[in-house]
Amino acid sequence: xxxxxxxxxxxxxxxxxxxxxxxxxxxxxxxxxxxxxxxxxxxxxxxxxxxxxxxxxxxxxxxxxxxxxxxxxxxxxxx
Numbered sequence: 001x002x003x004x005x006x007x008x009x010x011x012x013x014x015x016x017x018x019x020x021x022x023x024x025x026x027x028x029x030x031x032x033x034x035x036x037x038x039x040x041x042x043x044x045x046x047x048x049x050x051x052x053x054x055x056x057x058x059x060x061x062x063x064x065x066x067x068x069x070x071x072x073x074x075x076x077x078x079x
Contacts, residue, residue: 002042031076 039047050057065073 003046029076031073
């Protein structure tokens with residue numbers, strides 16, 4: 001999947017998710033410790049192209065939760 005196509009798909013999914021968020025309610029939520037995502041053939045090909053290019057890329061990205069997310073997680077685990 002090309003980057004632009006992926007951006008459009010993610011934007012559409014995000015918009016649909018926020019539009020339907022008021023209608024959907026879960027009785028309980030499960031927090032996963034880890035999630036494994038397998039790349040598609042297109043993503044593997046894109047990765048090979050990026051590795052052979054002169055454009056520097058990051059080896060890894062670390063995402064840190066916000067204070068609000070940490071508080072919500074603590075409340076979820078306490079409850």
